Amino acid sequence: MSAIKIRLKENDLQQLKDVCRSFNNQEGELINVLHKAQGIFGYLPAEVQEVIARELEVSVARVYGVVTFYSFFTMVPRGRFPISVCTGTACYVRGAEKVLDEFKRLIKVPVGETTPDGKFSIAGLRCVGACGLAPVVLVGDKTYGRVAPDGVKKILKEYDDK
């Protein structure tokens, strides 16, 4: 029953507290607070969840429960260029899975994880509302349409020197 030390930078702690305060530290705003926090830090490490739990006066187990329930939330740092392959119905029937497999093969990490150099991470995604462009891939904010497995290499090449 040992106490666990949670290390957090002062600046990060202040930012987090501000986020919680902007939602009046209300328990019911947990999902919104987590959403904002992930926007700031790129992911939701244990330390961040501990602070949010304390600020909103909910148990950290409950916070972790919410984080693990929604696939949008991640505890793994995302890459500088997060890759999302849409696997919604339209993209899926037009071969999104093969595209996703090709990305996994080339950057050598499974879905939900990040390359060791922190450059790319890869995630599945359900429908971005651009079904006319199926299959759709997002890299960061940039959208690629009608992506075929043999076009994946070309997309990654764009990020060679970045």
Added chain:
Amino acid sequence: MGKLKVKIDNKLIEVEQGTTILEAAKKLSVEIPTLCYMNLGDMNIEHKPGGCRICVVEVEGRRNLAPSCATDCHDGMEVKTHSIRVLNARRTVLELMLSDHPFDCLICAKSGNCDLQSTAIKLGIREIQYQGEKSTYKPDLSPAILRDMDKCIMCRRCEKMCNEVQTVGVLSGIYRGFEAVVAPAFERDLDHSECTYCGQCVAVCPTAALTEVDHTNQVLRALADPSKTVVVQTAPAVRAALGEEFGMEPGTLVTGKMVAALRQLEFDYVFDTDFAADLTIMEEGAEILGRLNRHLSGDKSVKLPILTSCCPGWVSFFEHHFTDLLDVPSTARSPQQMFGAIAKTYFADKIQKNRKDIVVVSIMPCVAKKYECTREEFSVDGNPDVDFSISTRELANLIKRANIDFNKLPDEEFDAPMGESTGAGVIFGTTGGVIEAATRSAYEMHTGKTLEKVDFDQLRGWEGIRQATVDFDGFQLKIGIAHGLGNARKLLDDVRSGKSEFHAIEIMACPGGCIGGGGQPLHHGNSAILKARQKAIYREDANKPLRKSHENPSIIKLYEEFLGKPLGEKAHKLLHTKYFRRGNIICIEPDVREAESI
């Protein structure tokens, strides 16, 4: 609101608005099977997530089947609880549940006491038509509780107890779908969480997903070792519940039979934790009066209220959640630990044994006691004051293994000197009992008068938070009582904010106090059992010739021969303790960018 007319299985009944189908059926003696549902009516604990779907029934005019635990009756409703459609659905649900559950019933700790098993028996399941992946998790072994999540059926009763009733907040449902499971944050093990080991999750778990850590084999090995003198102590609440494990009515007192059984198990000395409870009153009572007198004489450094400290679940709770109030609770050790300390010093001297050759076993209604006896401060050179703590359920198991016909045992008496106790020691087993015991002694010490009526009815009851004022010969002593950690939190919040007006507060972690402890025979959701145990405790008290701790002759002798006086140097060393900060600490590191710019 008028009454509703409802027909269940062709039987008519009138019920109040807001009555569920399950409750209405119960009134007609129709027992619809349930799994996730739990109702501890007397303690206002109701859990009906409608998640397991075992209790589904067919409602005339409704397209789908209705979960009876979470569906209110309406006027003119017609319900069928065992139509072929219902039976098929119920069977399918249970088979799916069983298809993701281990089949090791023969060697499972809960076999014979498992709600999942009894439901499978009730529904006549003979084969499981579904086969597929099974959930597997690493078992989590803490000092007191064993979590085996392979056996979790996601009823989430433990979550209800941990979060809403106890407000400890260690357990939560995590992930979703097939991966869903109940776990502490970040899937840490319990030992690295804020778990207090109160064991209320264990008390309500329908399967063996949450059980106490079994220490029966260690106890058997100690008993078989000729070089060891094995001393046993039995907590007050055990005698009011042990009989249930042998088919007796809840509330049957089995003190004498329990002593006889322990002797047949070949414990060398059969003693009573009630003796140590009397000792606790001597120390805690003196501490309460000391603090009170100094406070009344104007010493502002003395904090009031003083809180009881005999419940290890409660101690862990404030060590985690109220780290700023560590100087408020009494420093008196719990009766279990006082017993251990005296057994391995005073008593060891009497029988001329080295403490290392004495094994102290405690029989407790509690699982937190297993953790408590492993705390480092309760050992000398690595030798613990209490070696093993086993639950009421574990004792029942030992008795059965030793081929003892418990019901036919004669009544026997505890051994001297540490088996002698007063009624005040007995009532430690129920909510309100510790403070009543303290009041009996403190009154006489404070006023110098003899207390004529020792029953303090104003301190007894079931409400989660109670308050009472006791007249101490003109001085009005204000007492608060809470049972269940959620209720304790409310009183503690008042203490923290300075709003509390109490002089003394008694807190017990479990609803009902020790009689409802996590180590007791399972109540299976029937709170009437807890009430019967409480009555038994007060009956035992009333039948004792001595009912005030300070009149216990063996306690008086212990002070004369060994301890000196309450709160004296020796008493302080052996009978008092200190508390530790245990909450997770947020360490702020200077921001790197700022640090570099300086």
